[in-house]
Amino acid sequence: MKYIILLFSLWFILSCENKGKPVGDYTSYGKELTADNAMTQEEMMRMYQSMHVGDTIPVKFKSEIKEVCQMKGCWVKLALDPKTKTMVKFGENDDFLIPRDVAGREAIVEGRAFIKEVSVEEQKHYAEDAEKTSEEIAAITEPNTAYHFIANGILLK
Template identity: 35%
Template sequence: MSFTFLAIAQPPAGDAKPGETYGEKINASDALSFADVVKKVKGGNDFTNVKFTAKVTDVCPKKGCWLKLEVPQGEEVMVKMKDYAFFLPVAAKGKTVAIEGEVFMKTTSVAELKHYAEDAKKSQAEIDAIKEPQKEVRVTAKGIVIVD
């Protein structure tokens, strides 16, 4: 007799309450403004280790393996977890977080952009409309703490 178990990937459970940490343990003290960090990165300065605060606008509904952050100019910035080592609950959407990690410019391929659109459950028309790579600010997080 043989049994097959199917594990369905899903984001971690939880309410993403203030003080909860994901990945490396960090705190929000001495965190920079994310708008200032983005401005410097767009000006050619990458950060290999920086701590900043920002509002979460979206979380991967499949696993919590990526999130998007609000930038005051109406943009969003994609965050991935370092070494795919931790995930964030979808309850973090709309919350302010402090993130420590790397911030840099990246050209994201059409295939990767379509993958994220599929994860975010975008319509097929929206996915098909992705035709060109996109140069964007990216974050690789090593630790995240919920601020409020």
């Protein structure tokens, strides 16, 4: 019985590892993607600006990673312009994770872009994941509308 528990524990630990697969100059996580036909961040920003809450558009775009979830690597924020970012989650239920040390790297994501009303609680949760200061977290007092993205896969350069 001890061996069964030990083998199960070992299998579980190994299955939690999220190693990316090499794809050209990139490493792929989640659904395997190609780098071709990705929109630029500027094109993606224009697309978001034409959307409304409730709209969903399938798309692939390239941008720089500005923030990464420091708890698990379950989300990133990608630049759309110098002041604007989109929140990218990996699948509906954190279906895959990425390394937590990838801020500043180029990424290509493929999935669904949408605009979402974000509650104060959810904003504070993401701020904690990003290891924001207690002052920054306390300053979150109102819901906001934000650009969101559910990625099926991501390529990291």
